[in-house]
Amino acid sequence: MQYKAITFVKRPIADITADTFELVTLETPVLKDGEFLVKQTHMSLDPAMRTWMQDNPNSYIPPIAIGEVMRSFGVGEVVESKNPAFPVGARVIGNTGWAEYVLGGADMQVVPHDLPVEALMCVLHVPGLTAYVGLFEVLRPKAGETLVVSGAAGSVGSLVGQMAKAEGLRVIGIAGSDEKCRWLEDELGFDRAINYRSANLAEQLAEAAPNGVDIYFENTGGPIQQVVFERMNRFGRITVCGMIADYNREVPAPGPSWVDINLKALRVEGFVIVDHYDKAPKAVEVLTGYLQKGQIKYRAHVLQGLESAIEGVNLLFNGDNQGKLLVEL
Incomplete structure (x- = not known):
């Protein structure tokens, strides 16, 4: 099965331009034992993406390599699995990428289906x-x-x-x-x-x-x-x-x-x-408490379709986004 993805092909000097990325068609992988395939439904666009594009050896995370699928985190559903901890139908969140399908990684977590995706992406992750x-x-x-x-x-x-x-x-x-x-x-x-x-x-x-x-x-x-x-x-x-x-x-x-x-x-x-990922359980507990008391409100700015990320990421830097910037695939 084929799917669309967006790869990183050019390091921007200043502004992120459309030629920074390339839309490609890839084949879904044949799963090995322990692997699982996720159909991404929503992905996040974040200011940190700009630092990931820099060829900076002193950064907290390795830069994105030229030719790699653009890095992001997102939410999706397991559609094929050889990992009993991530059964077909499970909803997961974690590092994904600008792609319709992604190979699940060790960082991914199973999350409830009844939790609104906007609450998950805007508050609890x-x-x-x-x-x-x-x-x-x-x-x-x-x-x-x-x-x-x-x-x-x-x-x-x-x-x-x-x-x-x-x-x-x-x-x-x-x-x-x-x-x-x-x-x-x-x-x-x-x-x-x-x-x-x-x-x-x-x-x-x-x-x-x-x-x-x-x-x-x-x-x-x-x-x-x-x-x-x-x-x-x-x-x-x-x-x-x-x-x-x-x-x-x-x-x-x-x-x-x-x-x-x-x-x-x-x-x-x-x-x-x-x-600080070790503090996530405490953070979720505290944030859930605020949500339950009505002390936290949030809003999402949702773009439609994978390709909308190419131009949409710049909303983060010109200030035109109205809330947490998401892409719905």
């Missing part, structure tokens, strides 16, 4: 684990503190802000449009949301955080970074989860001065989620 680790394991928030989260309308940032609100913090979100800011304030309950495209960022942040910023969840970089950094309180904490504004730049923008890190006794810590 990588976005939720990332938000949980960055907020609770790295930043360790305290009730009454002020949190700023950039990329606040994205899959991770929106969860960070809602969990922080549930824990009694003042939450300020940074997003890329007035519509996203209204959603953060009116639907998710953020105390304030600021459009980073505004001309008076510093004035708006000073008004939103008159007592300074205690913790900063950094997802994007860009012009807001320095503005937030300058308002950090002594003993503040910053976690660097992502730098979307720099992913398409040949040379990253200069960062804040280490002088204030010293004088304000700030703690700055980067993290990548592959180092």
